[in-house]
Amino acid sequence: MTSQPTQESNQPTAITPEMRKAVGSELSRMVSYPVSESDIRKWAAAVYYPEEPPARFWDKEAASQSRAGGITAPEDFNPFAWMRAEPKGVRRNSAATDADSTERSLGIEGPHLMNQLNGGVSVEYGVPIRPGDVITSVTRLGEYTERVGSLGLMLFTPLETTWTNQGDEVVKQSRLVLIRY
């Protein structure tokens, strides 16, 4: 773990000059496969399990009577699970288990902390996702902060993401804070 005192203070820090310089960099760009009705049905079934999800997520007739006029995905739906059209191939889960994966994706050294957790998320919604939509996701690195907490030195890393559909309409803008310790 990198925890050398900074020049300005005696506080330990996990943020290297290289990491500070990387703030604002594009971390990832992904394009989904076209979203299918089956993707939406399975998502809705999983997040409502063991109860039945609202019919507008899986029943075309019910959805046609809804304000959306057809099937739409739940707002929390993820069209990038398992595989994406770009980058191609099966996604590996190293990002979830490798606490340095954020910096590694930029070609720089990470903070060498052992663990990472999802600290929180905020989302602003635009247009809904519909079957057939192709979603593009662009994620940028936000400003690092850190403090000493119950688990020792904790590094907070915001990941700022925008999703757009094939018509360049904004689907959502989100900010997820990674906590590493």
Next chain:
Amino acid sequence: MVDARSLSVGDELPPFQRQTGFAVWNRYAAVNDEYVPIHMDDEAGKAAGLPGAIGMGNLQFSYLHNVVREWMGDSGRFVSMSCQFRAPNLRDQTVAARGRVTALEEKPEGLAVTLEVWTEDDDGNRLAPGTCEVLLDT
């Protein structure tokens, strides 16, 4: 489905409750490709300094959408949702997602409703507190 005309600040939403554990976490992992050791294995959770395996923060986030969606029905849309993951969702907990109206504002496009939302465990400890904004048809 909520009637926008009868809403007041302080109104509480009917809770959305689920018994949590591997049965629900595995289903969520299947659709979100979230097969992360701390969500699948007690030993991996303990190795990370936790009491055991824990549920996905993203699933708590989905439950917050569900409680608002069940209340709102098809009479509005989400504008925003946020939450912090303050405490882990442990195996065999009953998690309740809850909400309370904190502000109302008439807008040309509908009634803007701000909600305090949160998930809590069996003892009422808040796991994922947050806020939500919706726009209701009037």
